[in-house]
Amino acid sequence: MTSSLEHLTANDQSDGHAIALSNVVKTFGETRAVNGLTLDVPRGICMGLLGPNGAGKSTTMRMLTGQALPDSGDIRVLGLSVPKQSKQARARMGVVPQRENLDEELTCRQNVSIWATLLRVHRRDREQAVDRVLAAAQLTDRADAKASTLSGGMRRRLLIARSLVHQPSLVLLDEPTVGLDPQIRGDIWTLIDGLRSSGVTVLMSTHYIEEAERLCDDVAVVSHGRVIAQGAPSALVAQYAGVEALECFGSPDRLTMIERRCDELGFPSRRTGPTVSVLRAEAIPLHVIEQFGEALRRPANLEDVFVRLTGERLEG
Numbered sequence: 677m678t679s680s681l682e683h684l685t686a687n688d689q690s691d692g693h694a695i696a697l698s699n700v701v702k703t704f705g706e707t708r709a710v711n712g713l714t715l716d717v718p719r720g721i722c723m724g725l726l727g728p729n730g731a732g733k734s735t736t737m738r739m740l741t742g743q744a745l746p747d748s749g750d751i752r753v754l755g756l757s758v759p760k761q762s763k764q765a766r767a768r769m770g771v772v773p774q775r776e777n778l779d780e781e782l783t784c785r786q787n788v789s790i791w792a793t794l795l796r797v798h799r800r801d802r803e804q805a806v807d808r809v810l811a812a813a814q815l816t817d818r819a820d821a822k823a824s825t826l827s828g829g830m831r832r833r834l835l836i837a838r839s840l841v842h843q844p845s846l847v848l849l850d851e852p853t854v855g856l857d858p859q860i861r862g863d864i865w866t867l868i869d870g871l872r873s874s875g876v877t878v879l880m881s882t883h884y885i886e887e888a889e890r891l892c893d894d895v896a897v898v899s900h901g902r903v904i905a906q907g908a909p910s911a912l913v914a915q916y917a918g919v920e921a922l923e924c925f926g927s928p929d930r931l932t933m934i935e936r937r938c939d940e941l942g943f944p945s946r947r948t949g950p951t952v953s954v955l956r957a958e959a960i961p962l963h964v965i966e967q968f969g970e971a972l973r974r975p976a977n978l979e980d981v982f983v984r985l986t987g988e989r990l991e992g
């Protein structure tokens with residue numbers, strides 16, 4: 677007991693990263709869900725795993741908690757080797773799964789209390805810990821309501837509250853706002869941002885660009901089970917998409933002309949339905965833009981980065 681604790685403390689101090697994944701592979705039959713994924717998450721930041729459905733985000737999360745076992749590769753969480761020491765690692769991290777698993781017949785307070793017990797919060801501190809996280813998630817008013825009566829946004833906040841009851845130093849959130857209305861997402865963002873501000877390391881997955889851009893200090897772009905680019909959202913956008921994009925509309929012939937012209941001039945473009953988006957539009961000479969007809973300038977974003985790198989889309 678003492679030796680494992682000493683070990684944990686020693687590693688905690690020497691290892692600068694909250695999470696280190698090295699060349700991790702996980703297959704399901706023929707599917708390579710995670711395909712040589714390497715990622716370091718420094719302590720105290722909010723890191724986003726940004727990728728479309730099927731990119732391997734949830735599988736990666738599940739391997740970090742020891743719920744799924746890697747075929748190969750190396751995983752360290754808070755200085756502990758996973759899956760070998762996943763029990764110790766799990767005791768120090770909060771986990772919000774993509775799939776909700778609340779006890780519907782229990783109240784909010786009971787849902788959190790059970791986890792406080794499971795996660796070995798001392799009996800003496802339990803009540804206070806439960807009150808603290810319910811308040812943080814703005815659920816004090818609903819503490820005695822059954823989970824089954826909560827709205828979608830409240831349910832998600834309860835899942836987050838539950839994950840925080842043992843004061844973890846690392847929190848994993850798998851698609852924390854998926855399926856929620858945009859205006860309700862804001863409440864969850866405030867909660868996640870508060871965690872980061874209080875020094876907790878956050879790893880969250882998402883396929884929403886706005887979520888990644890607003891919340892994450894760093895983003896790891898995940899495609900087909902690998903990290904294909906990593907950095908601050910603004911740095912990724914500047915590097916791969918420039919400052920502005922130009923959305924051009926018009927007849928198919930016009931769009932084809934625009935694509936050809938961009939190709940000649942070396943500006944990356946992509947067609948989605950009735951639109952051609954041209955990247956690095958800030959550098960296109962005005963007389964060229966005038967030839968393009970109806971067009972709309974907008975700031976470049978992480979969706980542009982993803983499309984540029986993969987040829988695929990993130991959302992929708």
Ligand SMILES: Nc1ncnc2c1ncn2[C@@H]1O[C@H](COP(=O)(O)OP(=O)(O)O)[C@@H](O)[C@H]1O
Pocket residue numbers: 704707708709710727728729730731732733734735736
């Ligand atoms: N338990 C499983 N059995 C079989 N295939 C799975 C399982 N879990 C995930 N997959 C497959 O692995 C790939 C990655 O899935 P997942 O990690 O859920 O991606 P994401 O969370 O990025 O949407 C997908 O092709 C998915 O169908």
Ligand SMILES: [Mg+2]
Pocket residue numbers: 733734735774850851
């Ligand atoms: Mg997922």
